[in-house]
Amino acid sequence: MREKHRKPVIVAFLGAMLLLHLIVAWNSKDLIRKGYPDFSTFYAAGLTIREGLGPQMYDEATQYRIEQQFSSGVTIRQGALPYIHPPFEALLFVPLSSLPYVWAYVVWDFLSLLVLGLVLYLLRPKIPLLQRASIGFWLLAASALFPIFVGFLQGQDSILVLLMFVMAYLSLRKNADFQAGCWLGLGLFRFHLVLPLIFVLLWQKRTRAIAGISLAAVFLGLLSAAVTGWRGALAYPSHVWHLEEVMGVHGTVIPLQLPNVRGLLTFFIPGLAKMASDGIVLVLSLALLIFTTLKWRISKASTFDLGFSLCIIVTVLISYHTMPYDLALLILPLALVGNHCLETKGMSGKTALLAPIALLFVTPLQMYLSFRVGRYCLLALVLVWWCYAVARELGRASATAE
Secondary structure, three states, X not given: OOHHHHHHHHHHHHHHHHHHHHHHHHHOHHHHHHOOOOHHHHHHHHHHHHOOOHHHOOOHHHHHHHHHHHHOOOOOOOOOOOOOOOHHHHHHHOOHHHOOHHHHHHHHHHHXXXXXXXXXXXXXXXXXXXXXXXXXXXXXHHHOOHHHHHHHHHOOOHHHHHHHHHHHHHHHHOOOHHHHHHHHHHHHHHHHHHHHHHHHHHHOOOHHHHHHHHHHHHHHHHHHHHHHHHHHHHHHHHHHHHHHHHHHHHOOOOHHHOOOHHHHHXXXXXXXXXXXXXXXXXXXXXXXXXXXXXXXXXXXXXHHHHHHHHHHHHHHHHOOOXXXXXXXXXXXXXXXXXXHHHHOOOOOOHHHHHHHHHHHOOHHHHHHHHHXXXXXXHHHHHHHHHHHHHHHHHHHHHHHHO
């Protein structure tokens, strides 16, 4: 099919996926109004600071009292929806807390949409594939991705994390390691997604990048201490660990819904003791991470895009708390791998690289896995396949370049 005939078909498909998302969002409007989305915990954190209660940000009774001001209609919670992010991130939501909850939710999603457009705008000059169509087309394509939709529906911060990774990618690409480290450091509000890339940078001895991350971490630590006091800031890690135990027991975090190694292990070996499960997940995650660092040499410009793509895919796979909306990070490897296939003539194995991309755009499949059977972890099989295909192509491209 020629490109001029193929594009209308693609637009129609993407439009259909977006329409499905809009229908689900419309049917969820009453739940949104009552305060069911994750955004309620961000909004409550902003209100907590606004009321001068920063030191009590992680106190469950305080959280519940504040959340009841705008989400008393949520019947599935017998307590607070806990705020598990670092104190400094809550500062972003202080201005929004001056608005009524629903309006704050709408404004946050609108800002997230603007950031998504900014991401595409920043990447477009560097990725020839993105120059073959308008920003509007690529914004449609991004909005047609189920993980992006889930992030908007929940009012999550996943698009903001994506921006930090894109800025780090652009900085590393021009060898601005310190700048890249600063951007990654600013992404530490989702530290489980940033840590794998920090490991790779350490392994590659990119000391300037590590210095940038360290500087950003110190700055954000001081900012957190200003919000909650030193005692609250230092107690944050133990608070997160405690919540991990509590949320696991009460079913707030369901491993079968996590599209990562942890979710797959839970699916294939049900009933495994948590200590044994965590141990296996740790070993598999370290193996994947070491495999990535050995496979990708950051300093090699000819394979940089493929290597960075592999790193992002592995990051999503091994992060302990990868939620469906965290797959928004895959926008970057989607663009980079797609561009590699476009620019590499006569390449074998294109199907293996492109088929996972196509599957990631099939919203009905993901809705079925997530909403119908509660087995979104199976999407990780697509990521494992994609990881293997990208690693194989990275090896081939590296050998060709030498």
